[in-house]
Amino acid sequence: MSNSKHVVFVYGTLLQGEPNHGRLADATFLGAATTRAEFVMVDCGPYPALVPTDAGGVRVVGEVFAVDDRGLDRLDELEDAPRLYQRVATEFVWSDADGGGTGWVYVQPAVAGRTTIPSGDWRRR
Numbered sequence: 001m002s003n004s005k006h007v008v009f010v011y012g013t014l015l016q017g018e019p020n021h022g023r024l025a026d027a028t029f030l031g032a033a034t035t036r037a038e039f040v041m042v043d044c045g046p047y048p049a050l051v052p053t054d055a056g057g058v059r060v061v062g063e064v065f066a067v068d069d070r071g072l073d074r075l076d077e078l079e080d081a082p083r084l085y086q087r088v089a090t091e092f093v094w095s096d097a098d099g100g101g102t103g104w105v106y107v108q109p110a111v112a113g114r115t116t117i118p119s120g121d122w123r124r125r
Contacts, residue, residue: 006072007103009033009092011041011062012048012122014075023078027065032095034059034120035105041122042114048122049085049108058120064092064103072104079106 007030013020016029037057039050050060067075079085085106093100117125 003068005066005068007101008065008067008072008075009035009062009090009103009105010065011050011060011105013046015063015122020078023074024065024067024071027067027071030064030066033064033092033100034061034095035090035092038090039107039120041117041120042111043117043125044111044114048117049111049114050105051111052107052109058118061121081106084108
């Protein structure tokens with residue numbers, strides 16, 4: 001098995017200080033970032049979900065981590081991917097520097113009847 005590094009953008013319960021952050025104990029924190037305005041964030045009660053959109057999206061506030069293959073597998077398990085969440089590539093912009101990058105993010109393509117979080121910031125909901 002390879003030990004590749006994968007960049008992952010997190011935006012909810014995996015953020016530092018949130019209940020599932022311990023799942024990233026072996027990950028390397030790369031920095032704070034925001035996505036491009038291509039998602040709607042919805043409140044699913046104890047956690048948020050991102051829904052891809054072609055119009056009316058927000059820049060989602062989050063953090064970027066590097067994980068190895070096992071770390072990515074653990075995140076897929078937590079997010080019940082691909083059954084509940086789907087892992088897709090997204091572009092992000094660093095919050096404290098120029099430029100950005102590409103990484104994985106977990107989305108739910110069809111979440112009906114949920115309240116949106118217009119700020120795109122789980123902590124400020």
